[in-house]
Amino acid sequence: MSNPLVHAFFVGRAFAEAVGEQVENAVTNALSELGKFDAEQRERLRQFTEEVLQRASYAEQMTMQGRSSGSTNAATSTDLQAMIDDLRAETAQLRAELQRYRNRS
Structure with a gap:
């Protein structure tokens, strides 16, 4: 055991x-x-x-x-210039709108 x-x-x-x-x-x-x-x-x-x-x-x-x-280089250059012009126009519009907003306040 x-x-x-x-x-x-x-x-x-x-x-x-x-x-x-x-x-x-x-x-x-x-x-x-x-x-x-x-x-x-x-x-x-x-x-x-x-x-x-x-x-x-x-x-x-x-x-x-x-x-x-x-496209050719001249066309590309023209397209780029057109795009730049459009962006400048949009920027001017935004500045004018911002100025109007500030004048209202």
Whole structure:
């Protein structure tokens, strides 16, 4: 016959080992899932970045094609001058409107 204290010691030791293994498995699984999640997010970010760069490149190419195919430097210069003139006119209108507002106050 064995001593009940010795038996209790071995039961406690076996219990502690089993709980330790369960905790180890849980932590290992959690870290594994975290690693998978991190890798998936990095891949999604890489794909997103690649897509954005492709779109930007496509838009740049289309813009350059439009400029080179249908316009000359003189036309571009005229267009720029017209745009500048329009912006100056809008600025003058805004200044006048602002002045009217200030005078009312």
